[in-house]
């Protein structure tokens with residue numbers, strides 16, 4: 001089977017996501033601080049309004065705006081000061097601000113009845129018992145008054161099911177008194193890696209003896225997928241026999257998981273048994289092979305009701321397909337709403353040949369260019385076995401099948417790797 005067979009990248013992604021589209025994840029209640037990064041399993045409504053009362057947006061004096069309209073340094077308005085409204089003051093105990101009076105007020109403190117504007121302290125002489133207002137700019141617009149319920153309305157839905165909870169969500173939920181949150185359970189993902197040549201680090205002496213290689217994907221892939229919110233179990237490494245693979249996959253299914261991921265053994269080699277093993281366990285294959293590089297020998301299907309994704313064994317192919325396909329799939333299984341990779345425009349700074357009619361995903365490092373646009377540079381050679389150049393990459397430059405050569409200066413879409421840092425260095429000469 002040639003490299004140009006199989007599904008296009010968008011078709012393959014849609015097929016992978018489609019097979020779990022109707023699954024509703026189980027939910028659990030967790031204390032608020034532990035809800036970070038999880039998806040809300042239900043809408044959250046607020047019992048109360050926030051802010052709970054009209055309050056001051058500036059430190060200054062609560063007044064009736066008509067009293068200070070037209071005030072200036074040459075024509076100040078003098079108002080007796082009735083007292084002070086501190087943040088935390090009981091709003092029902094505040095004096096009425098009648099025409100021609102003022103109440104000292106702090107940012108966040110409740111507005112007293114009668115007042116409809118706050119003059120900031122800088123626009124006054126700061127008087128304690130009598131204040132002179134020297135400027136009337138705060139009579140415009142909202143007059144530095146922050147209205148009750150502006151942030152969160154009482155009874156309204158605050159966040160909807162599927163929202164990924166970030167730091168500010170925890171703050172907003174805390175502010176309405178949520179101590180425990182109903183979130184989708186982390187999907188249980190079991191990874192089964194096969195290959196006679198592979199050992200874990202406890203057998204590194206066999207690597208030194210020249211007989212084996214470390215199963216680097218046993219370390220890289222769970223790290224990546226845990227970042228997607230998966231509860232990952234690594235099955236013991238499986239030798240290259242059909243019986244061993246059937247046994248290992250059967251064991252993983254008996255223990256139970258929400259997603260079965262295999263690495264290796266999906267190509268056309270003499271020992272590539274993954275698809276045969278799945279068939280022997282009664283599984284069905286949805287597709288095998290995508291028109292992408294790296295990662296072409298990618299498969300998906302279902303076995304005993306559990307979705308299966310077969311990632312190719314070359315370590316970079318494993319990580320690229322893990323990021324492009326397994327990551328969004330795990331997000332979907334974890335109940336998260338957004339599962340589309342963002343594409344960002346980047347200016348490519350290197351040439352690259354992409355001759356086959358495939359979507360290429362080139363490993364690139366990003367820098368902020370002189371004009372503020374992101375610039376992409378190849379991290380080095382692009383062979384599927386070269387994990388170092390994958391580790392150096394921030395993003396995958398997506399080169400469509402119709403393009404057979406990338407030239408420096410051209411703009412392409414890049415997909416940020418899910419574990420890429422959110423900040424980048426500046427290219428030489430870039431503005432700060």
Ligand SMILES: Nc1nc2c(c(=O)[nH]1)N[C@H]1C(S)=C(S)[C@@H](COP(=O)(O)OP(=O)(O)OC[C@H]3O[C@@H](n4cnc5c(N)ncnc54)[C@H](O)[C@@H]3O)O[C@H]1N2
Pocket residue numbers: 001193194195197198213214215216217218263264265266267268269272295296297311312313314315317384
């Ligand atoms: N005749 C063909 N050969 C190959 C094709 C093809 O279309 N026709 N496709 C190539 C591509 S592309 C890839 S990718 C690989 C995929 O092969 P498998 O998924 O069957 O993987 P393996 O053969 O088991 O291993 C490939 C390679 O990766 C190393 N490997 C495997 N697992 C791990 C691991 N856990 N950690 C580190 N390294 C691993 C393995 O030693 C091999 O070097 O097939 C190509 N061949």
Ligand code: MOO
Pocket residue numbers: 292293294295296297312314317384385
């Ligand atoms: O596509 Mo394979 O996944 O390049 O090495």
